Amino acid sequence: MPNSKQTLVVVGNGMVGHRLLELMVAKGALDRWNLITFCEEPRVAYDRVHLSQYFVNKTAADLTLVEPGFYQDNGIQVYIGDRIVEIDRVQQRVKSANGVEITYDRLVLATGSYPFVPPIQGNDATGTFVYRTIDDLDAIKTYAEQSRVGVVVGGGLLGLECANALKSLGLETHVVEFAPRLMPVQLDEAGGEILKEKIQGLGVQVHTSKVTTDIVSENGKLASMQFADETSLQTDMIVFSAGIRPRDELARGCGLQLGERGGVVIDEACQTSDPKIYAIGECALYQQRIFGLVAPGYQMAEVASDHLLSLPTAQQFTGADMSTKLKLLGVDVASFGDNFAKTPGAKALAVTDAVAGTYKKLVVNADGSRLLGGILVGDATAYGTLLQLMQNQMALPGSPLSLLVPASSDNTAALSIDNLPDTAQICSCNNVTKGQLCEAIRDDNITDLPTLKKCTNAGTGCGGCVPLVKDVLTSELKKSGVEVNNHLCEHFPYSRQELYHLLRVGEIKSFEALLAQHGTGYGCEICKPTVGSMLASSWNEHVLNTPHVGLQDTNDAFLANIQKDGTYSVIPRIPGGEITPEKLIALGQVAQEFDLYTKITGAQRVDLLGARVEQLPLIWQRLVETGFESGHAYGKALRTVKSCVGSTWCRFGVQDSTSLAIELELRYRGLRSPHKLKSAVSGCTRECAEAQGKDFGIIATENGWNLYVCGNGGMKPQHAILLATDLDKETLIKYIDRFLVFYIRTADKLERTSTWFNKLEGGLEYLKQVIIEDALGIADELEAQMQYHVNTYQCEWKATVESAEKMQRFRHFVNTDAVDPSLAYVQERGQKRPATEAERVVLNQSKDALVTPAH
Amino acid sequence: MIREVSTTTADSTAWVTICALDAIAPNTGVNAQVGTEQVAIFRIGQTDEVYATGNFDPFSKTFVMSRGIVGDRQGVLKVASPIYKLNFELKTGLCLDDATVTIPIYPARVVDDQVQIGASCHTRS
Ligand code: SRM
Ligand SMILES: Cc1cc2nc3c(=O)[nH]c(=O)nc-3n(C[C@H](O)[C@H](O)[C@H](O)COP(=O)(O)OP(=O)(O)OC[C@H]3O[C@@H](n4cnc5c(N)ncnc54)[C@H](O)[C@@H]3O)c2cc1C
Ligand code: SF4
Numbered sequence: 001m002p003n004s005k006q007t008l009v010v011v012g013n014g015m016v017g018h019r020l021l022e023l024m025v026a027k028g029a030l031d032r033w034n035l036i037t038f039c040e041e042p043r044v045a046y047d048r049v050h051l052s053q054y055f056v057n058k059t060a061a062d063l064t065l066v067e068p069g070f071y072q073d074n075g076i077q078v079y080i081g082d083r084i085v086e087i088d089r090v091q092q093r094v095k096s097a098n099g100v101e102i103t104y105d106r107l108v109l110a111t112g113s114y115p116f117v118p119p120i121q122g123n124d125a126t127g128t129f130v131y132r133t134i135d136d137l138d139a140i141k142t143y144a145e146q147s148r149v150g151v152v153v154g155g156g157l158l159g160l161e162c163a164n165a166l167k168s169l170g171l172e173t174h175v176v177e178f179a180p181r182l183m184p185v186q187l188d189e190a191g192g193e194i195l196k197e198k199i200q201g202l203g204v205q206v207h208t209s210k211v212t213t214d215i216v217s218e219n220g221k222l223a224s225m226q227f228a229d230e231t232s233l234q235t236d237m238i239v240f241s242a243g244i245r246p247r248d249e250l251a252r253g254c255g256l257q258l259g260e261r262g263g264v265v266i267d268e269a270c271q272t273s274d275p276k277i278y279a280i281g282e283c284a285l286y287q288q289r290i291f292g293l294v295a296p297g298y299q300m301a302e303v304a305s306d307h308l309l310s311l312p313t314a315q316q317f318t319g320a321d322m323s324t325k326l327k328l329l330g331v332d333v334a335s336f337g338d339n340f341a342k343t344p345g346a347k348a349l350a351v352t353d354a355v356a357g358t359y360k361k362l363v364v365n366a367d368g369s370r371l372l373g374g375i376l377v378g379d380a381t382a383y384g385t386l387l388q389l390m391q392n393q394m395a396l397p398g399s400p401l402s403l404l405v406p407a408s409s410d411n412t413a414a415l416s417i418d419n420l421p422d423t424a425q426i427c428s429c430n431n432v433t434k435g436q437l438c439e440a441i442r443d444d445n446i447t448d449l450p451t452l453k454k455c456t457n458a459g460t461g462c463g464g465c466v467p468l469v470k471d472v473l474t475s476e477l478k479k480s481g482v483e484v485n486n487h488l489c490e491h492f493p494y495s496r497q498e499l500y501h502l503l504r505v506g507e508i509k510s511f512e513a514l515l516a517q518h519g520t521g522y523g524c525e526i527c528k529p530t531v532g533s534m535l536a537s538s539w540n541e542h543v544l545n546t547p548h549v550g551l552q553d554t555n556d557a558f559l560a561n562i563q564k565d566g567t568y569s570v571i572p573r574i575p576g577g578e579i580t581p582e583k584l585i586a587l588g589q590v591a592q593e594f595d596l597y598t599k600i601t602g603a604q605r606v607d608l609l610g611a612r613v614e615q616l617p618l619i620w621q622r623l624v625e626t627g628f629e630s631g632h633a634y635g636k637a638l639r640t641v642k643s644c645v646g647s648t649w650c651r652f653g654v655q656d657s658t659s660l661a662i663e664l665e666l667r668y669r670g671l672r673s674p675h676k677l678k679s680a681v682s683g684c685t686r687e688c689a690e691a692q693g694k695d696f697g698i699i700a701t702e703n704g705w706n707l708y709v710c711g712n713g714g715m716k717p718q719h720a721i722l723l724a725t726d727l728d729k730e731t732l733i734k735y736i737d738r739f740l741v742f743y744i745r746t747a748d749k750l751e752r753t754s755t756w757f758n759k760l761e762g763g764l765e766y767l768k769q770v771i772i773e774d775a776l777g778i779a780d781e782l783e784a785q786m787q788y789h790v791n792t793y794q795c796e797w798k799a800t801v802e803s804a805e806k807m808q809r810f811r812h813f814v815n816t817d818a819v820d821p822s823l824a825y826v827q828e829r830g831q832k833r834p835a836t837e838a839e840r841v842v843l844n845q846s847k848d849a850l851v852t853p854a855h
Numbered sequence: 856m857i858r859e860v861s862t863t864t865a866d867s868t869a870w871v872t873i874c875a876l877d878a879i880a881p882n883t884g885v886n887a888q889v890g891t892e893q894v895a896i897f898r899i900g901q902t903d904e905v906y907a908t909g910n911f912d913p914f915s916k917t918f919v920m921s922r923g924i925v926g927d928r929q930g931v932l933k934v935a936s937p938i939y940k941l942n943f944e945l946k947t948g949l950c951l952d953d954a955t956v957t958i959p960i961y962p963a964r965v966v967d968d969q970v971q972i973g974a975s976c977h978t979r980s
């Protein structure tokens with residue numbers, strides 16, 4: 001290499017040291033600089049922030065931060081497993097433990113920090129660990145295999161993360177905290193208390209205000225910890241997580257200026273007291289502060305690289321935001337800004353909801369117009385929004401309380417993404433501003449979140465900013481008038497309607513064929529069920545036949561509705577809601593036999609809940625024997641045709657609504673459609689069956705039947721509209737046939753008839769022309785398609801229990817007949833119901849292994 | 856000289872035979888008991904390309920991953936968890952909709968039409 005180049009040595013190849021090298025390369029340093037780094041650990045830089053995932057499912061290779069070939073391709077020299085032991089500032093030379101000596105022009109210290117181990121007697125016993133490197137984790141994992149109990153000393157951010165990790169290794173886990181509460185730096189007493197409950201809910205025992213005085217070993221093995229209050233705790237292993245200390249030993253050795261309690265002093269350019277030496281990351285001390293988070297370290301790397309390259313636009317380091325969000329699954333904690341209201345005049349307001357287990361506190365300035373900081377425990381969804389309000393010093397709504405307790409409507413008005421300035425930092429982990437996101441969206445024509453994340457790095461750290469990143473994307477796309485296209489998904493450049501047409505015209509009978517002719521890729525959870533439904537409504541083949549089975553949503557795939565605990569519900573068809581006493585008894589017997597929770601549904605039938613996947617075919621075998629059929633409660637298909645008793649019994653009834661409802665339900669049963677279809681028949685204008693709230697509803701008149709269509713209950717109720725009056729039964733059925741097939745052919749995916757109608761150009765008049773006048777000349781075709789459906793209908797469950805091959809799929813395990821051991825129930829009002837999480841903890845103490853997630 | 860420092864050696868994997876390849880319908884998943892763990896195994900198309908992840912869905916906290924729909928996002932093979940429809944990359948276990956979440960993955964292969972899962976990956980120390 002030509003000697004004209006300068007040499008930069010980076011001591012430490014951790015997160016920040018590596019970022020510096022990346023930035024140097026990106027900023028074009030290679031033609032003027034030789035880059036060399038020393039890496040004490042046996043592997044190049046890896047993602048320490050996600051270190052705990054090493055226990056879950058990440059390998060060391062997954063965690064690496066170094067793109068394959070990055071160092072080789074850029075000619076960067078890396079000494080793996082070699083530590084710098086001495087700096088000679090006069091000669092400008094460094095010396096490594098392996099005896100390598102290098103002369104530098106500039107030196108960067110990126111040596112990070114080390115875990116502080118409190119000076120307790122016995123703190124170096126076998127069985128004590130720290131939590132910082134992959135090697136530490138390997139050691140912990142090995143030792144945990146022969147341990148039952150583990151204690152984490154330190155209830156801060158890292159300590160809790162570590163406790164969660166020990167828990168996942170199957171240890172009985174305790175956290176011992178010296179302070180009277182958890183996360184004492186970030187949380188106040190009330191917040192700490194709620195967090196403690198949450199953490200204990202995870203099965204980790206928390207001991208606060210505990211001063212450890214002695215760590216006792218017996219026969220060379222760790223046995224217990226003694227506390228100042230004379231209590232003790234038996235344990236097999238201890239992990240110290242009681243804070244970090246900067247690794248400043250090299251700086252100390254060569255006489256650089258250090259802080260009183262350690263840390264290499266730096267200025268706004270990240271230069272130490274020797275201008276040829278920089279310090280960045282956790283070893284650096286700026287204005288008496290160490291920054292124990294990765295984002296400030298990355299900022300320092302930005303500043304130092306600018307400065308090393310003498311860029312005219314060089315940025316300065318002026319401190320950093322230390323807002324934090326705990327990234328434990330299931331425990332939301334966030335703390336930001338002036339969380340303890342130390343600013344003069346600051347006021348705090350807090351809301352504790354002991355029932356929901358949440359604590360939210362806001363700190364505002366004297367007149368309550370600006371947000372200064374806050375604490376969120378139990379529910380940190382507002383974190384991103386609040387952080388933006390604080391960082392951009394935006395005016396708060398009239399009462400800050402409304403930020404914590406959203407009024408019945410929405411409080412988002414206070415933070416419309418459009419009100420944010422371009423300089424607003426959206427992602428603090430990777431320092432990405434709103435302006436940068438907008439630029440990427442515009443310049444690279446980005447239209448989806450994953451690409452935006454990849455291009456800008458936003459959202460790839462703690463993930464806390466993802467909702468905001470998404471908002472920016474949506475708002476920008478809308479502004480630039482990007483037509484949010486109606487393509488089904490990335491695999492098919494067509495709307496559902498276009499695709500349905502292609503499928504019928506081309507007589508395409510499988511997803512694979514449709515994909516090969518009109519799509520790309522493998523498909524996804526959006527196009528597969530949609531195409532599955534189109535195939536079913538066109539050709540009516542059994543949804544569990546081999547080419548179709550993989551297309552079905554889990555409900556269709558198992559012909560039952562999945563419930564929150566992974567079991568299923570069984571809803572047999574009860575046409576028109578009419579049922580014989582014998583059948584009612586039979587339902588009760590099946591429920592009793594299989595111990596199912598039983599409930600009358602809102603649509604005149606009976607739901608049997610809590611069926612395990614392997615029980616489904618057995619239950620259905622019994623039901624089919626007693627004459628029941630699938631109720632399709634699981635499918636985007638016809639559900640029920642509700643009825644009232646009508647003229648047979650009711651003193652006001654003018655027609656036999658029950659018989660008609662049963663006839664219609666049997667005609668359209670099994671019909672798959674863009675969304676579910678519901679119907680009802682009322683025997684008179686009193687409308688007891690609520691027909692005007694249905695996709696198609698019929699009301700009896702003196703002269704026949706009135707047909708209403710496109711009504712909806714549910715989320716956005718809409719009255720049905722009157723399509724035709726005083727029809728005889730044959731005409732009525734003809735119109736309904738046409739209406740349903742026309743809807744099935746033209747609606748978008750997951751569009752109920754009401755929404756479909758609201759978008760229909762020409763509205764009611766047009767619909768009347770197509771259905772009644774046959775203006776498009778397709779009425780015969782529509783009727784024929786419905787007749788084909790009626791002729792080919794088969795009960796899906798009957799066909800399933802008659803096929804050994806299909807039955808084979810209904811097992812929890814493919815390789816054993818065991819049942820899912822994670823299910824747990826308690827009794828309530830004489831029936832079972834799924835145990836809550838708290839109840840499961842108690843119930844599970846007697847079980848083990850399979851009931852907790854794999855680690 | 857820089858080389859990735861690998862901590863796994865390919866040969867140390869112990870393989871457990873689970874079922875015949877035919878037992879997994881193309882583009883679907885099955886759940887297997889491997890030791891004390893529940894492992895979801897997915898088959899891509901008619902091929903013998905198989906992937907294995909933990910069966911536990913961290914969002915619904917239930918053991919149902921094997922019942923998700925397999926497919927791809929921008930060419931990345933993934934499965935959508937069946938209850939709340941979050942997507943996980945089959946090769947890495949990474950949640951594509953929430954980068955803070957991952958599920959375990961296991962080595963999987965087909966030998967003589969039998970599906971095998973590598974069990975040693977998680978007991979490695
Ligand atoms: C069981 C039942 C509640 C009950 O215990 O009564 C129920 C249960 C569910 N309803 Fe419902 N709905 C039930 C009657 C209703 C009714 C009343 C009715 O049908 O007369 C309505 C309003 C009428 C309507 O649909 O217009 C209703 C409007 C909804 C909606 C909103 C639909 C809409 O377009 O606004 C959803 C959400 C959706 O489908 O997207 C929904 C979704 C659901 C889901 C599928 C939610 C889910 O994804 O898990 C629930 C399935 C639970 C299960 O596995 O059984 N359910 N749901 C009722 C089953 C009726 C049956 O026998 O088939
Ligand atoms: C379990 C855990 C969870 C975390 N979670 C978060 C989080 O959620 N959010 C967040 O912002 N931060 C988090 N952090 C902190 C974050 O990892 C650090 O802020 C970041 O790694 C600091 O980077 P660094 O380069 O300064 O130090 P490091 O990444 O520690 O790198 C320093 C490297 O220098 C090496 N070294 C030291 N001395 C020498 C020498 N003399 N010669 C050669 N090499 C040397 C060290 O061995 C080390 O590899 C977490 C940390 C841990 C341990
Ligand atoms: S109203 Fe909501 S909770 Fe009740 S059954 Fe319907 S979907 Fe489920």
Ligand code: FES
Binds near residue numbers: 464
């Ligand atoms: S703020 Fe952490 S990923 Fe964006």
